[in-house]
Structure formats: C-alpha cells, structure tokens
Amino acid sequence: MxxxxxxxxxxxxxxxxxxxxxxxxxxxxxxxxxxxxxxxxxxxxxxxxxxxxxxxxxxxxxxxxxxxxxxxxxxxxxxxxxxxxxxxxxxxxxxxxxxxxxxxxxxxxxxxxxxxxxxxxxxxxxxxxxxxxxxxxxxxxxxxxxxxYARPMGPAWSSSGPDGYARVRAALDRVGGAGVGLYESSSCAGGTAAACANSNGYIKYRGDIAGWSADRLNWAMAHELAHIYQFQVWGTLNASGTYDALFGGDPEFLANCMAVVRGYPGSVGCNGDQQAWASGIWVGVVR
Structure with a gap:
C-alpha cells in the first residue's frame, strides 16, 4: 500500500x-x-x-x-x-x-x-x-x-523737328545718300518745291515732306540725290547729244529716271533705253 x-x-x-x-x-x-x-x-x-x-x-x-x-x-x-x-x-x-x-x-x-x-x-x-x-x-x-544745331548752316531743322528730320535723313541714307548734307528749308523755288539739291553737294527739304508716305519720301530723296550726281558731270552732261535726244535736256526727267534705276519710281516713268543711259550718271559716266 x-x-x-x-x-x-x-x-x-x-x-x-x-x-x-x-x-x-x-x-x-x-x-x-x-x-x-x-x-x-x-x-x-x-x-x-x-x-x-x-x-x-x-x-x-x-x-x-x-x-x-x-x-x-x-x-x-x-x-x-x-x-x-x-x-x-x-x-x-x-x-x-x-x-x-x-x-x-x-x-x-x-x-x-x-x-x-x-x-x-x-x-x-x-x-x-x-x-x-x-x-x-x-x-x-x-x-x-x-x-x-552746331552745323555751319545753322539748325538742320525748324518746323519738322528732330523726329521729322530723322525720318527724311533715314530716307536719304536708304537711297544711297549717306554722308550727303541735309537741311530743312523753305527756300526751294520760293517754297513751292518740296525739296531741292545744291551744286555744293547738299539737299534741302520743306518741312511738310517729313509726313509723306515712305515710298513717296524715298522717291523724293532718290530724285534729289540724282541731281547731286548730275552736278558732278554737269558740263559733259549738257554737252551730250544723247542726253538731249533721250531726255530733251531736262535734268528733272533724267533725275526721275535715275531714281527708277535705284528702285524708287515716281509718277513719271522711263523706257529701257532711258534707264540704261541714266544708270551711267550714277557712276559718273556720260555716254
């Protein structure tokens, strides 16, 4: 047990x-x-x-x-x-x-x-x-x-102002006139002409053309620049029989044609023969 x-x-x-x-x-x-x-x-x-x-x-x-x-x-x-x-x-x-x-x-x-x-x-x-x-x-x-304003001839502008002058200056430069003197004046043909060229080698313009259209202003400057080049061969030009035959001895007509050659036509055109002859004046050649 x-x-x-x-x-x-x-x-x-x-x-x-x-x-x-x-x-x-x-x-x-x-x-x-x-x-x-x-x-x-x-x-x-x-x-x-x-x-x-x-x-x-x-x-x-x-x-x-x-x-x-x-x-x-x-x-x-x-x-x-x-x-x-x-x-x-x-x-x-x-x-x-x-x-x-x-x-x-x-x-x-x-x-x-x-x-x-x-x-x-x-x-x-x-x-x-x-x-x-x-x-x-x-x-x-x-x-x-x-x-x-310091130029010998006095201010370059009066009524057109600096901006108007700059616009005309730019047009002249554009058509080949860089370095050509430019002044505003109301003396061109007693104020009846919008612009004119001087035989001393500068261009004057009437103040109101600063407001012209670009095409018209370019043509005007090309036309006046053409006169500057005409003055450089003035004696030979006026003695040329071809100049008298093609343009009637008219420097304005020739200037228009010279502007056409530069690519700035105005209201008066000219034919191929006239353009070919006018182109020579730009390089001092009277044929």
Missing amino acids: LRRVFSVTVVAAVLLAAGVIGRADALDDARADAIAQLREIAQQTQDAQMRSDHLQAQIEVAQDDTADRAAVLEVRPAFVQEIASLSAAISSAEGKVDTAAHRAAAQSAQQTVLAEKSDPAVVVAATATVHALTEKVGEEVSTWQAAQ
Whole structure:
C-alpha cells in the first residue's frame, strides 16, 4: 500500500515537473514571439520615420524652390518695364544713332532673365543693365541733336523737328545718300518745291515732306540725290547729244529716271533705253 502511494506521488511529481517544464517552454516561445513582434514593430516604426523624413525633405525642397521662383517673378515686372523704355528710346533714335550694339546687349539680358528660375539677383542685375542702355541711347541722341544745331548752316531743322528730320535723313541714307548734307528749308523755288539739291553737294527739304508716305519720301530723296550726281558731270552732261535726244535736256526727267534705276519710281516713268543711259550718271559716266 505504502509503495503504491509512493508510486502515485512520484508519478504526480513527474507530471507536475513536466507541466512546469511545458509552461516554461511555452513562456519562452511567447517571449520569443513578443520579441519578434517588437522588433517588427520597431522596424516598421523606423521605416515609417524614414519615409516621413524623406517626405519632409522633399516638401522643404519644394517650398524652397517655390519661394525662389516667387522671388524671381516678383522682380521680373521691373525688367519688363525697362525693356519697354529701351524699346521706345531705340525707336526715337532711328535715323539718328546706331543702336545695333544696344539691341544685342538687351537681347542677351532678356535671354538671361528668361532662363533664370531661382536667383532674383540675376534679374535685378539684368534690369540695371537695360536701364543703363536706355540712358546711353538717350545721351547719344542728345549728342546727335546738339551736333545738328552746331552745323555751319545753322539748325538742320525748324518746323519738322528732330523726329521729322530723322525720318527724311533715314530716307536719304536708304537711297544711297549717306554722308550727303541735309537741311530743312523753305527756300526751294520760293517754297513751292518740296525739296531741292545744291551744286555744293547738299539737299534741302520743306518741312511738310517729313509726313509723306515712305515710298513717296524715298522717291523724293532718290530724285534729289540724282541731281547731286548730275552736278558732278554737269558740263559733259549738257554737252551730250544723247542726253538731249533721250531726255530733251531736262535734268528733272533724267533725275526721275535715275531714281527708277535705284528702285524708287515716281509718277513719271522711263523706257529701257532711258534707264540704261541714266544708270551711267550714277557712276559718273556720260555716254
């Protein structure tokens, strides 16, 4: 009986020990699972933080870029205004001073501004450059105007003004008369003629022709320039029988034909033979 009780007790102890061991193993497994889960959670948290940091960095970069662009856009209107002022100055300078270099510099500044996206200082510098160009053009025009009034014959214009004079001057230059003196005067045929050429090598014009159309003004200047070239061969010209036969000895008709040869026809035309002969006067040849 006693052995049996002892055996039962031993069995119970063994079972109890096995249960304790089983619970210990279960606890170890649970602990391992918990640790694994904690590690996974920690990794997920770390990954989430890294993504958050990356997104934050991208947001900050985008905000900085937006701020830079906004700063550039803020100073651009001043540049556009300066370009408009320079354009007006260049238009006013037409026929008075050469503005080709100023145009090229302005175009370079404009390309720089168009390409700039982040630095407003670049736009501000370009704006100052264009402003300086505008002032330079104004100074050159003022110098040119002063020179006109300093001529031996007095002011180059009176009623037509500097802009009217510049328009007539540009027409004369266009038809080949660059370097030929030009003055406004009401003395041509007592004021009845719109323009006239002087044998001393200069041309006078009546103030109102500054408002003529471009084609008519070009023709008038080509016609008067033709007289300047006639004066250079005047003796030989008037001794020419061909001149008398083709043009009736009329220098006005010849001047019209010479203008046609230059590509500036007036209201009176001339035939092929007359044009061929008239072309020689432009190069000092009387055939």
